Amino acid sequence: MRGLMQDYPLTVDSIFRRTEAHYADRLLVSAGPVPIRTTYGAWAERTRRLGGVLDTLGVSADGRVGTFAWNSTRHLELYFAVPGTGRVLHTLNIRLFPEQLTYIANHAGDEVVFVDRSLLGLLAPLLPTMPGVHHVVVMDDLGPQNPAALPEITTAQVHDYEDLLAAAEPVDFHVTDENQAAAMCYTSGTTGNPKGVVYSHRSTWLHSLTATTASVAGVTDADVVLPIVPMFHANAWGLAHAAPMVGAAIAFPGADMSPAGLLRLMQAEHVTLAAGVPTIWQGVLPLLDGVDLPDLRMVLCGGSAVPQALSEAYRRATGLPITQAWGMTETHPIATTGSIPARNLDDGDDALARRRSRQGTAVPGVELRIVEPGTTEALPWDDEASGELQVRSPWAASAYYNPDEGVTLAAEDGWMQTGDVAAIDSFGSVRLVDRTKDLVKSGGEWISSVELENEIMAHPEVAEAAVIGVAHPKWDERPVAFVVRKPGSEITAEDVLEHLRTRVAKWWLPDAVEFIDEVPKTSVGKFSKKDLRLRYSDYRLDT
Known part of the structure; x- marks a missing residue:
């Protein structure tokens, strides 16, 4: 027997129509040299015109439309006009x-690229290497007070975004196939070529709905959302769809990603929910002394494990510990969150602090398991066994887009392989141990670089720390810690080791501690162990 429900497609354009109909008066703000204050109503009218622009440019029926832009209201127009058509x-x-x-x-087959003028200098020299890009549309985020001649582009037609919009007719959006592709994001290519992940309308709709639930971010029309995480990074963790779905106001940072600029925006726009990677929140933390953020209810953080010391520092500064989320480009990306009662907790409550330092439980719609790498045999949820974390969900990728030979994503039984090593406790709370490629194998036993880094960064004089495995003639590999001192600190290698002696097993202690100016970062702000290993490829340890 089948249910007798309507076959209503879950599509991005249905989110758009809901926003347009119910939340026309809610505010959208873009910071920058030319600040923009508008409403969802005005945004919706421009978005419909943008759909007409795509027709005028002759973009094919399922053509790929590239964006090379900061987080802004214009970028949000593209987020809905492109899949809406x-x-x-x-x-x-x-x-x-x-x-x-x-x-x-080239791999995606982009036909047109919409680019912020402030970024055109980065893109223009590459256009001759992108023969499929026939149109470049420039969005002026600098304004007349920052005149700059457009670079000469001979391989594509160049257009002004506002001119195209003014000349276009608004169009209706009507997508009928919820399994049709809506968006593409590529991984940051930490190993091999970047890999394409294709989100469907259905997966986007379901992920957006789940993000609005109280067990995830609880986004409502009473919120002002600040997506610091870039819109090119897994759809700004889904917030660029979830916020419009429920009419939440959005404050976009534009090109000013400085800690001071972000904090000013949070205060001026009464931000209630802000989302960014740990390095962002580390930068903002020193500026919080004496600052009042009475509207802020959630500091959402992901991209890499959040050091317990950083989360607790936010609790002391704002009354709010950092809320962790875990996921990947391949999971749209939110797969787990760690929501624990936040306010009025005793400073001495180490158990709660440790629990907040975990990655949390699977969000509704996501199932998790841990397995021995290369097998499909599930390991127990006892917080002791660790294995590869695998996922299945309506918004987990089943495969990469036209992958290189030998690149797979799904296990034999269809679960998505994440490459993360984790343990899960009896309540389903995930504790990331490491990336499989970042574990240090010493004498046949594994050492978690993530746990070592978190313990090192708990030292009050340490700003950043990254641990990599270095070849060792006896033990195969041994950990070496690369540490960034806080300004004014004179902490020594022995100070770091002494700090660790009561926190980790003796055999986990790094064989060396090196002080550096900055840990290299990936394109999305994570610590880049790949670059660190390359930089110190000649590093040698003695017996």
Whole structure:
């Protein structure tokens, strides 16, 4: 027997129509040299015109539309106009190396790229290497007070965004197939070429709905959301769809990602929910002394494990510990969150602090398991056994887009392989141990670089720390810690080791501690162990 429900497609354009109909008066703000204050109503009218622009430019029925832009209201217009007309949004990561940008634009088959004028100088030299890009549309985020001649582009037609919009007719959006592709994001390519992940309308709709639930971020029309996480990074963790779905106001930071600029925006716009990677929140933390953020109810953080010391520092400064979320580009990305009662907790409550330092439980719609790598045999949830974390969900990818030979994503029985090593307790709370490629194998036993880093960063004089495995003639590999001192600190290697002696097993202690100016970062702000290993590829340890 089958249910007798309507076959209503879960599509991005249905989110758009809901926002347009119910939340026309809610505010959208973009910071920058030319600040924008508008409403969802005005945004919706422009978004419909943008759909007409895509027709005028002759973008094919399911053509890929690239964006090379900061977080802004214009970028949000593209987020809905492109999939609303049946095309596929492809957000290009502005921080990738040039050869990676060329690779993903060609691999995706981009036909047009919409670019912020402040970023055009980065994109223009690469256009001759992107023969499929026939149109470049420039969005002026600098304004007349920052005149700059457009670079000469001979391989594509160049257009002004506002001119195209003014001349276009608004169009209706009507997508009928919820399994049609809506957007593409590429991984940051920490190993091999970047890999394409294709989100469907259905997966986007379901992920957005789940993000609004109280067990995840609880986004409502009473919120002012600040997506610091870039819109080119897994759809700003889904907030660029979830916020419009429920009419939450949005404050976009634009190009000013400085800690001071972000804090000013949080205060001026009465932000209630802000989301960014740990390095962002580490930068903002020193500025919080004496600052009042009475509207803030959630500091959402993901991208890499949040050090317990950082989360507790936010609790002391704002009354709010950091709320962790875990996921990947391949999981749309939110798969787990760690929501624990936040306010009025005793400073001495170490058990709660440790629990908040975990990655949390699976969000509704996501199932998890841990297995021995290369097998499908599930390991127990006892917080002791650790194995590869695997996922299945309506918004977990089943495969990469046209992958390189030998690159797979699904296990034999269809679960998605994450490459993360984790343990899960009896309540289903995930504790990330490491990435499989970042574990240190010493004498046949595994050492978690993530746990070592978190313990080192708990030292009050340490700003950043990254641990990598270095070849050892006897033990195969041994950990070496690369540490960034806080300004004014004179902490020594022995101080770091002494700090660790009561916190980790003796055999986990790093064989060396090296002080550096900054830990290299990936294009999305994570610590780049790959770059660190390359930089210190000649590093040698003695017996």
